Amino acid sequence: MDKSKLLYNSIAVLILLIVLSIYLILTFKTPVADSSLSFGSMKVEPITLLKVRLFWMIPILFITVILSIVFAFIIEEWLSPTNIIRQIIEPYIVILSGIPSMIYGLLAVYHVVFNLISSSYTSLTLILILLVIPTTTLSTQTAIRNVDTSIRNAAYAVGGTKWQVIFDHVLPLSALDILSGVCYTISRVLTVTAVCILVLNLLTSDFSTLTVINIVNNVGIILLLVLIFSIIASLIKKNTG
Amino acid sequence: MENKIEISDLKVNYGDKPALNGISFNIVQNEILGIIGPAQSGKTTLLKVINRTLEFTHGVTIQGSVKLDGVDISTIGDVYGLRKRIGMVLPLPVGLPLSIYDNVAFAPRTSGIRIKAELDEIVERCLKQAALWDEVKDRLNSLGTRLSGGQQQRLTIARALSHQPEILCLDEFSIAVDPITTMRIEEVLKTLKNEMTILLVTNLVQQAKRLADRTAFMLNGDLIEIDDTEVMFSDNPKQQSTFDYINGDFG
Ligand SMILES: Nc1ncnc2c1ncn2[C@@H]1O[C@H](COP(=O)(O)OP(=O)(O)O)[C@@H](O)[C@H]1O
Ligand SMILES: [Mg+2]
Numbered sequence: 001m002d003k004s005k006l007l008y009n010s011i012a013v014l015i016l017l018i019v020l021s022i023y024l025i026l027t028f029k030t031p032v033a034d035s036s037l038s039f040g041s042m043k044v045e046p047i048t049l050l051k052v053r054l055f056w057m058i059p060i061l062f063i064t065v066i067l068s069i070v071f072a073f074i075i076e077e078w079l080s081p082t083n084i085i086r087q088i089i090e091p092y093i094v095i096l097s098g099i100p101s102m103i104y105g106l107l108a109v110y111h112v113v114f115n116l117i118s119s120s121y122t123s124l125t126l127i128l129i130l131l132v133i134p135t136t137t138l139s140t141q142t143a144i145r146n147v148d149t150s151i152r153n154a155a156y157a158v159g160g161t162k163w164q165v166i167f168d169h170v171l172p173l174s175a176l177d178i179l180s181g182v183c184y185t186i187s188r189v190l191t192v193t194a195v196c197i198l199v200l201n202l203l204t205s206d207f208s209t210l211t212v213i214n215i216v217n218n219v220g221i222i223l224l225l226v227l228i229f230s231i232i233a234s235l236i237k238k239n240t241g
Numbered sequence: 242m243e244n245k246i247e248i249s250d251l252k253v254n255y256g257d258k259p260a261l262n263g264i265s266f267n268i269v270q271n272e273i274l275g276i277i278g279p280a281q282s283g284k285t286t287l288l289k290v291i292n293r294t295l296e297f298t299h300g301v302t303i304q305g306s307v308k309l310d311g312v313d314i315s316t317i318g319d320v321y322g323l324r325k326r327i328g329m330v331l332p333l334p335v336g337l338p339l340s341i342y343d344n345v346a347f348a349p350r351t352s353g354i355r356i357k358a359e360l361d362e363i364v365e366r367c368l369k370q371a372a373l374w375d376e377v378k379d380r381l382n383s384l385g386t387r388l389s390g391g392q393q394q395r396l397t398i399a400r401a402l403s404h405q406p407e408i409l410c411l412d413e414f415s416i417a418v419d420p421i422t423t424m425r426i427e428e429v430l431k432t433l434k435n436e437m438t439i440l441l442v443t444n445l446v447q448q449a450k451r452l453a454d455r456t457a458f459m460l461n462g463d464l465i466e467i468d469d470t471e472v473m474f475s476d477n478p479k480q481q482s483t484f485d486y487i488n489g490d491f492g
Pocket of ligand 1: 255258260277278279280281282283284285286287298
């Protein structure tokens with residue numbers, strides 16, 4: 001690892017730690033989460049409200065995925081590895097994408113389930129962005145890098161412009177790998193969704209009637225989807241190396 | 242005789258590692274210039290400088306000048322236009338992941354030719370020039386990457402010819418090609434010479450002897466000698482190392 005890489009990585013770790021501290025301080029100050037009691041006074045079923053909230057995240061998920069892919073193309077095609085912006089940005093992508101989705105699940109449980117009534121779409125969107133952008137960008141970057149440089153050179157050698165090379169060659173050749181990364185990300189998002197629904201379910205249910213069937217009933221479909229997306233992701237990923 | 246390319250004091254470094262140590266020579270219009278030399282001597286680097294694709298390699302520095310028809314190529318603004326004036330055939334055939342037809346039509350399309358009849362004509366002409374037409378004329382729409390190695394290499398030659406280059410660069414084109422196909426391509430090159438200038442980098446010394454008007458010998462980033470092919474392959478070229486390399490007493 002060269003010196004500048006070490007430097008930018010350390011800066012990234014430092015900044016993420018600072019952000020985390022600020023976050024913790026701020027959330028400690030806010031009053032404790034809505035108690036499960038207040039659910040009783042709600043007009044709609046809490047679970048329905050949560051599902052509506054989560055449903056509206058689908059278009060946002062779509063947008064963040066597209067943005068991440070565009071972002072990855074900009075980094076790979078326009079910024080050279082020594083570009084200062086790239087060197088500053090990349091550590092965040094790598095560090096954030098390494099965080100298990102369970103951590104985001106806990107965040108989501110705190111902000112979305114415990115604060116179901118007072119929480120807005122903003123916190124959900126922020127969690128989604130943190131969950132989606134790093135992993136999708138990283139997997140798209142890898143997919144782009146896996147496109148053989150000889151193809152790029154051959155396309156340039158016959159006078160192709162950058163845009164032609166990207167749209168006619170790099171994108172089609174990396175499409176499956178990009179899609180695989182997207183599927184993997186979606187399964188991460190679904191895991192978090194399942195955690196939210198499950199926790200709300202536990203909070204609002206009468207524990208005496210709680211059974212495995214009950215739980216599976218609520219999140220089973222989602223867990224099945226997680227499985228399906230993971231399988232698709234590994235199926236369409238090209239075997240490299 | 243007119244100089245097509247004039248190279249003077251060309252130095253290339255990959256990071257701190259030198260690849261060309263200040264070489265100077267000219268390439269004459271409509272000649273076949275053979276470039277021979279062991280691996281790692283900078284032959285590929287030289288070709289990449291000429292079509293300015295070396296610029297994609299990270300950390301490269303290029304000094305000196307390369308003039309094409311008297312114009313320094315580093316001052317040419319339309320680098321895509323420059324690359325179209327130069328056909329490039331790489332050691333291993335790179336079938337763009339397109340159909341045979343689209344592989345050849347790729348460059349003409351990028352220069353705005355959209356009329357089907359015109360494209361058909363170019364595709365047919367180039368595939369014929371590359372001695373591939375008879376083998377593929379019934380399956381122009383199948384993937385180029387499905388062809389055999391030798392056929393793919395001829396496809397890359399057809400593609401390199403599709404934009405009617407003034408200069409054709411071939412980098413060890415026969416590595417993945419069987420001897421019979423190699424012979425056929427060599428025949429093609431002899432006729433193409435009338436229309437363009439050809440730079441033939443080759444690992445087969447005898448190939449340079451068969452085809453080249455003049456031959457250059459490169460070693461470790463230096464141009465050891467350049468002269469008429471007969472002189473280079475005679476018993477007394479100017480440099481002893483040229484004689485040794487050509488006669489296989491090397492290393
Ligand atoms: N992309 C690259 N990065 C670093 N060094 C390179 C690269 N390409 C070639 N070189 C080095 O440049 C020198 C010349 O290589 P090359 O032009 O490929 O020689 P040749 O085609 O004669 O085998 C070699 O020492 C090689 O290791
Ligand atoms: Mg080479």
